[in-house]
Amino acid sequence: MNRTTIAILCGTVLLPAAAGAAELNLICSADVVICERLVTEFEKTHSDIDVNMVRLSSGEAYAKIRAENRNPQTDLWWAGTGDPHLQAAADGLTAEYKSPMLDQMRDWAVKQAEVSGFRTIGVYSGALGWGYNKDIFEKKGIKPPECWADLLDPSLKGEIQIADPNSSGTAYTTLATLVQLMGEDQAFDYLKKLNANISQYTKSGSAPVKAAARGEAGLGIVFQHDAVAQVVEGFPIVVGSPCEGTGYEIGSMSIIEGAQNPDEAKIFYDWVLTPEVQEIMPEAGSFQIPSNKNAKIPEQSPDLGTIKLIDYDFEEYGSADRRKELLARWDAEVGGRAAE
Incomplete structure (x- = not known):
């Protein structure tokens, strides 16, 4: 098997390195297609470095890095929501590094670096929302949602998918967003009601809208750019942004x-x-949205200037204690009711 061979093991993609070459052990928390493209392009321009890549969701990546603390098997963690990256920084699991590219970064990317003591940096940004299958909605006579509150409508029973916040940074961002919008108790009341309309809590953050694109669900709660990707591929997906306001990620x-x-x-x-x-x-x-201010923003990208964004507190919701507290409550009050 040569170094460009892709081995798929239990949903994890590995790009094995060639013997004798310099190596880089990479965790990638973006969509696997993006991860593979990055590795291919990097090895074209840096032929003396072979990349061993594994694709993991943000929560899984954090857990792996934490478990390997005394004997790290990973060199670099690219992408995934910023909250677990900040948590890893606070735990001392990541190293301080000030890139010579820092002066080319957008303000939000630099702020992410500063908040973490330069143990992480922003690489992209995107707003939270949803994508729904317009064909399914029309066929079933479901009114398209405009607000978070609309997702509780009984017509959506069994039609919604969202990821599990323990494994998915997208879902954790949703949890933290709702807590900041509504207050913690009210947010958990909302999530318990929303549970009645959830058909599946997925492992991956982008999986819900992919299921909607395939007609396996009506709506997926995801980052809006993940819904846009399905539109570009030709699926009947409509991108939605909640009227009350929404959070956003700084992929790190x-x-x-x-x-x-x-x-x-x-x-x-x-x-x-x-x-x-x-x-x-x-x-x-x-x-x-790319973090380098000299990079062209894709024309298909949702315009953050037209979306009602909350003042997302990355420092608080990226902290180990706050994250652990919210996930424990979600497990007890929401995740434990998923099978009901």
Whole structure:
């Protein structure tokens, strides 16, 4: 098996390295197509470095890095929502690094770095919302939702999918967004009511809208750029933004403390922050806002200026204690009722 062979093991994609070459052990928390494209492009321009890549959701990536704390097997963690990256930084699991690309980054990307003590940095941004299958809605006579409150309508019973916040950064962002919008008790009351309309809590954050695109669900709660990707592929998906306001992500990147290949990690880190690399993302179906201010924003990307965004508190909801507290309550009050 050569180094470009892709092995699919239990849903995890591995790109094995060639013997004798310099290596980079990468966790990628974006869609697998994007992860594969990045690895391919990097190995074209850095033929002396072979990348071992594993694709994990944000929560899974954080858990793996934490479990390997005394003997890190990962060098670099790219993408996924910023909250678990901030948690990893607070736990001392990631290394301080100030990239020479820092002065080219948008303000929100730099702020992410500053908040973390330069142990992570923003690589893209996107707003939370949903994508619904207009054919299913028309066939079943379901009124398209405009607000978070509309998702509680009985007509949507069994039609909604969302990921599990323990494994998915998208779903954790949803949880944290609702808590900030409504207050914690009211948010959990809402989530318990919403549970009646949920057909499945998925592992991956983008999976719900992919299910809606295939006609397996009516609506997926996702980042809006993930819904846009399905529209671009030709599926009958309509992108929605809640009227009450919504949260957003700062997809992030972190070098692991004690990495076996720190120099290779820094090379990838600086490379992926360049405008040239960030501009290839739409070719892999990625329509987030790039963090390099010199990179062209994809024309299909949702315009954040037209979306009612909350003042998302990344520092609080990226903290280990707050995250642990919210996930424990979700497990007890929502996740435990999912089978009911």
